[in-house]
Amino acid sequence: xxxxxxxxxxxxxxxxxxxxxxxxxxxxxxxxxxxxxxxxxxxxxxxxxxxxxxxxxxxxxxxxxxxxxxxxxxxxxxxxxxxxxxxxxxxxxxxxxxxxxxxxxxxxxxxxxxxxxxxxxxxxxxxxxxxxxxxxxxxxxxxxxxxxxxxxxxxxxxxxxxxxxxxxxxxxxxxxxxxxxxxxxxxxxxxxxxxxxxxxxxxxxxxxxxxxxxxxxxxxxxxxxx
Amino acid sequence: xxxxxxxxxxxxxxxxxxxxxxxxxxxxxxxxxxxxxxxxxxxxxxxxxxxxxxxxxxxxxxxxxxxxxxxxxxxxxxxxxxxxxxxxxxxxxxxxxxxxxxxxxxxxxxxxxxxxxxxxxxxxxxxxxxxxxxxxxxxxxxxxxxxxxxxxxxxxxxxxxxxxxxxxxxxxxxxxxxxxxxxxxxxxxxxxxxxxxxxxxxxxxxxxxxxxxxxxxxxxxxxxxx
DNA sequence: TTCTTCATGTAATTAGTTACATGATTGA
DNA sequence: TCAATCATGTAACTAATTACATGAAGAA
Numbered sequence: 001x002x003x004x005x006x007x008x009x010x011x012x013x014x015x016x017x018x019x020x021x022x023x024x025x026x027x028x029x030x031x032x033x034x035x036x037x038x039x040x041x042x043x044x045x046x047x048x049x050x051x052x053x054x055x056x057x058x059x060x061x062x063x064x065x066x067x068x069x070x071x072x073x074x075x076x077x078x079x080x081x082x083x084x085x086x087x088x089x090x091x092x093x094x095x096x097x098x099x100x101x102x103x104x105x106x107x108x109x110x111x112x113x114x115x116x117x118x119x120x121x122x123x124x125x126x127x128x129x130x131x132x133x134x135x136x137x138x139x140x141x142x143x144x145x146x147x148x149x150x151x152x153x154x155x156x157x158x159x160x161x162x163x164x165x166x167x168x169x170x171x172x173x174x175x176x177x178x179x180x181x182x183x184x185x186x187x188x189x190x191x192x193x194x195x196x197x198x199x200x201x202x203x204x205x206x207x208x209x210x211x212x213x214x215x216x217x218x219x220x221x222x223x224x225x226x
Numbered sequence: 227x228x229x230x231x232x233x234x235x236x237x238x239x240x241x242x243x244x245x246x247x248x249x250x251x252x253x254x255x256x257x258x259x260x261x262x263x264x265x266x267x268x269x270x271x272x273x274x275x276x277x278x279x280x281x282x283x284x285x286x287x288x289x290x291x292x293x294x295x296x297x298x299x300x301x302x303x304x305x306x307x308x309x310x311x312x313x314x315x316x317x318x319x320x321x322x323x324x325x326x327x328x329x330x331x332x333x334x335x336x337x338x339x340x341x342x343x344x345x346x347x348x349x350x351x352x353x354x355x356x357x358x359x360x361x362x363x364x365x366x367x368x369x370x371x372x373x374x375x376x377x378x379x380x381x382x383x384x385x386x387x388x389x390x391x392x393x394x395x396x397x398x399x400x401x402x403x404x405x406x407x408x409x410x411x412x413x414x415x416x417x418x419x420x421x422x423x424x425x426x427x428x429x430x431x432x433x434x435x436x437x438x439x440x441x442x443x444x445x446x447x448x449x450x451x452x
Numbered sequence: 453t454t455c456t457t458c459a460t461g462t463a464a465t466t467a468g469t470t471a472c473a474t475g476a477t478t479g480a
Numbered sequence: 481t482c483a484a485t486c487a488t489g490t491a492a493c494t495a496a497t498t499a500c501a502t503g504a505a506g507a508a
Contacts, residue, residue: 010495011329018336028459038335041328045497050461072503074460084339091340095329095348097355098398102267103237103321105387109264110244112383113310114317122321129323135437141430145423155421156412157338159429160405161331166432171397172324173436179386186382195381197371203385204367206392210399211361236467254487271469276489298475300488459504466497477486 007055012044014090016052017079020062021087022151024078027053036140040133040165053077061086104129108179112191119183119190127176134169233281238270240316242278243305246288247313248377250304253279262366266359266391279303287312330355334405338417345409345416353402360395 009017015038019030031049053075056062061083065076079087104126111119141162143149151158186193235243241264245256257275279301282288287309291302305313330352337345367388369375377384412419 007494011332012495015332018332018339021336021339026459027461031460038332041326041331041335043325043327044495047462047498048496051496069459070504072460087336088340088344091333091336091344091348094351095333096327097330097352097359098326098328098394099269100267100324100326100394101269101322102324102390104323105267105390106237106241106244106264107317107321109267109383109387110247110313110317111386112380113244113247114314118314118317122317125320126323131437131439133323134433138430138433138437141426141433144426145430152421153417154338155423155426156419157335157416159422159425160337160408161335162426162429163404164328164331164401166429166436167397167401168324168326169436170432171393173439175390175393178389182386190383191379193382195378196385197381199385200367200370200381200388203388203392204364204371206396207360207364207367210392210395211357211364213357213399233466238467252487253489257488270467273470273490274468277468295487296476298488454508456507457505460502461500463500464498466495468496469494470492472491473489475487475489478484480481480483 007058009055009059009086009090011042011096012048013052013055014087015042016049017056017061017083017087017090020053020056020077020079021084022154024076026074026076028074030077040137041161056083059086111183112193114190116183116186116188116190119186120180123176123179123183127173127180130169130172130176134166134173137165137169233284235281235285235312237268237321238274239278239281240313241268242275243282243287243309243313243316246279246282246303246305247310248380250302252300252302254300256303266363267387282309285312337409338419340416342409342412342414342416345412346406349402349405349409353399353406356395356398356402360392360399363391363395 015034016030019025019033019038025033027050030053031046034044034049035046053062053064056077057064060080062077062079065078067074067076104122107114107122108119111122141149144152144155183190241260242256245251245259245264251259253276256279257272260270260275261272279288279290282303283290286306288303288305291304293300293302330348333340333348334345337348367375370378370381409416
């Protein structure tokens, strides 16, 4: 009943395991690669990424080989056959849908307790966030356009996540532009702003549209505009 | 140097404080209201919502009045003047941009380690998630269309978050339909799928478009289509 | 040779979750 | 009067974060 074996694997564990399926990495490389790629959809602190591989090893899913750089030790991890089996099995299990944390939006939810300027500033910050993230993402992806960038053979798989990422930044950006216009029209005291009920109706209608979309009916989405 | 005063307030604290600014609530009501509304953008376990008000009280931002229902005690919390000041001050501080956790997308990132069916199933699950969330959201919002639903006077503020929410569900839904089509065209072995470099170029272009959008230039967004 | 950045970790702390427990209320 | 659901919490646990520490390599 060793300690390590009892600790359950988390999504973070499988994310690391997935990277190990591509090639062996040192812990530092692993953490760096994680930050470059998966971080956008699975953000974790660096120190966590140093711990997880140990757990994989304890489960027999990875091997650790201790090496040295001068007097400093370092560890290279590699996936085992058992690790590959565990990974493919995980790919068959139902994963969690998206989970969003958005502090700025909580602030906007209580915008009527503050000033119009507060709201406007928060919206600008969200727009700037989208801009900065997009720029960063584009910088990371651009090398692939000239045949550079790591793991080009994995691009067929990667585009699925990449498109979601850009869709999301685009969404935040468009939404913030819209929100800025709305707030612009508010009176100085946000709590005195009049609700636009037509807008509410439109929002409900759009939610219904998604809710009523028949399962796996992919053609419809291109037929009907926004 | 009492314990409570030293604990820093978190976004969760301010979310609760914001609700208290609307009216006094029992802890149960508070937790319920949180689940109905803020949960989509700030998901927290129920038990957490029972703890937070105590912290607010320790900071002097809320008062707690112990009441009784039969033999059971219950607590009603109300905001103080100091609490209102703390809230408006928080609204002036820069908040965090969106943070996304999306396990299914991590699975898709490693789709080349599994089967085409695994990927298709994961995408269907994401679509179903969007459908279910949209339905739930629409159910919560619909009463407002007939003049019902709590805090109608706050709707001018609320639509900002509501629209973001629907935008997001819509995005997940559309993306999943697109992804389903893409995976459909894959060969049986996902790792043998050929990258579509035109698609990659398009994604980078879209990221650049967001990154290059000039600050606060809201008109442009309506002029240029997707 | 010194400064900075890259590389490699551990330790202390905490925010948050899961599990547990039980009284009150309502409807069949 | 029984079962189900609503209401009200506490306790135990853990995943993750922040802070700390330091060697190696490259630049100035």
